[in-house]
Amino acid sequence: MSSIQIEEKSVFNQLSSFGHQKVVFCSDADTGLRAIIAVHDTTLGPALGGTRMWAYKTEAEALNDVLRLSRGMTYKAAITGLNLGGGKAVIIGDNRKDKSEALMRRYGRFINNLNGSFITAEDVGTTPKDMEYIRMETKYVTGVPESLGGSGDPxxxxxxxxxxxxxxxxxxxxxxxxxxxxxxxxxxxxxxxxxxxxxxxxxxxxxxxxxxxxxxxxxxxxxxxxxxxxxxxxxxxxxxxxxxxxxxxxxxxxxxxxxxxxxxxxxxxxxxxxxxxxxxxxxxxxxxxxxxxxxxxxxxxxxxxxxxxxxxxxxxxxxxxxxxxxxxxxxxxxxxxxxxxxxxxxxxxxxxxxxxxxxxxx
Missing domain, CATH: 3.40.50.720 (NAD(P)-binding Rossmann-like Domain)
Structure with a gap:
């Protein structure tokens, strides 16, 4: 494993402006995984947010997207009265070409290492099948097919x-x-x-x-x-x-x-x-x-x-x-x-x- 390299000034400026509790950079050479998990706020409960897979032009662009989206999840949960915090994750890559079972399962292990502070679900570029792969490595995932006891299509x-x-x-x-x-x-x-x-x-x-x-x-x-x-x-x-x-x-x-x-x-x-x-x-x-x-x-x-x-x-x-x-x-x-x-x-x-x-x- 290694860290994703992003310009330091850009990282700290953005973290300061959005007020996040935790941002995790995930990288795995064997599977090609490059992902960012952003936990914005867990005051109301564990941070829940989808995992988006997108071919971002730059890593800084991916970071900005995940920070903004995760903050939005905090507000969304709060205003609708749910006992959840806000989080989001992005995987950098083309979901049509770069995705694999091994990559999604490796990503699931990163989620598991957060010990329940972040729970994920499908988003743009990911599917219920991807959530199945993630669930093979962690219980902190929702949106799996109804056939596996999930809630199905939202x-x-x-x-x-x-x-x-x-x-x-x-x-x-x-x-x-x-x-x-x-x-x-x-x-x-x-x-x-x-x-x-x-x-x-x-x-x-x-x-x-x-x-x-x-x-x-x-x-x-x-x-x-x-x-x-x-x-x-x-x-x-x-x-x-x-x-x-x-x-x-x-x-x-x-x-x-x-x-x-x-x-x-x-x-x-x-x-x-x-x-x-x-x-x-x-x-x-x-x-x-x-x-x-x-x-x-x-x-x-x-x-x-x-x-x-x-x-x-x-x-x-x-x-x-x-x-x-x-x-x-x-x-x-x-x-x-x-x-x-x-x-x-x-x-x-x-x-x-x-x-x-x-x-x-x-």
Missing amino acids: SPVTAKGVFMGIKACVKELFGTDKLAGKSVAVQGIGNVGESLVHLLREENAKVYISDINEERLSYVSSKYGAEVVLNTDIYDLDVDIYAPCALGATLNSNTIDKLKCSIIAGAANNQLADETIHGRLLLEKGILYAPDYLINAGGLINCYSEIAGFSKKRTMQLAENIYEATRSVLKKSKSENIPTNEAANKIAEKRIEDIRKLKASY
Whole structure:
């Protein structure tokens, strides 16, 4: 084993700004493993977060991604009332070419060495099968197939949380959370996006969809009666709700200027290109933004339920609680005249601080 070499100044600057408890660099020459595990905060419980495998251009880029994502998991767990901390991991490599059983199992041994302070699950570039390999080396993993006693595909739970976030925003603006007659532009129709389209169409919302995969577009459009639009046109649609469910950073100075919607609520992570600048810009423009890490928490809820042994019914009930959590964020944002992402952060930070003080008094 050896350490990944990253410019020292970059490492310490980033660790200082994000406030992490622990960052572990994993390297194994035999399997080609190069990974970073980031444990942001464990005040509320063990840090839970997915493992992402991505062909990062630089190691510094991988570090920045894992630090930002793991911090987001802390806030996500806190605001949804889960007894979990925040963590994340990235494996540097092309998941189509560089992945192997040996690499995933070696990575599982690194997780095991953290003695339960970090629990992982699947993420971009990893699969339930990869979680099976990791479980061969450690018990600190969730998201394994249902056939092995796991919780299975988290997409329906994630979509349910996003759906409840949309309904909470509609209630805030229109006085009722009924979606019949409302128009929604769903950007990205992967597993979560498709599940969201299904829920929206069940309530007779008008749905527009865009995606880079034309085959998926044709399939989802035909199955649910959604209207296909070009990726380049999605920001110009005159709709009630824009639901980004693909890549992050789609909310930037250029796209926000184009938007004609009243509400933004989707499943994508890190939707704001700059949390401070663009959260404020949405507030000034009068667009109601449902913080992504709150309403897309269904995946985390699904993993938490697997650990706690909850039934599928109980898991969906926890996802439905995102409705009231979103309402609380919107109320705080309105009363303090602050962007909704700042309001969500304050609520999450207060819960963490309250529990930290409680533990200090034991």
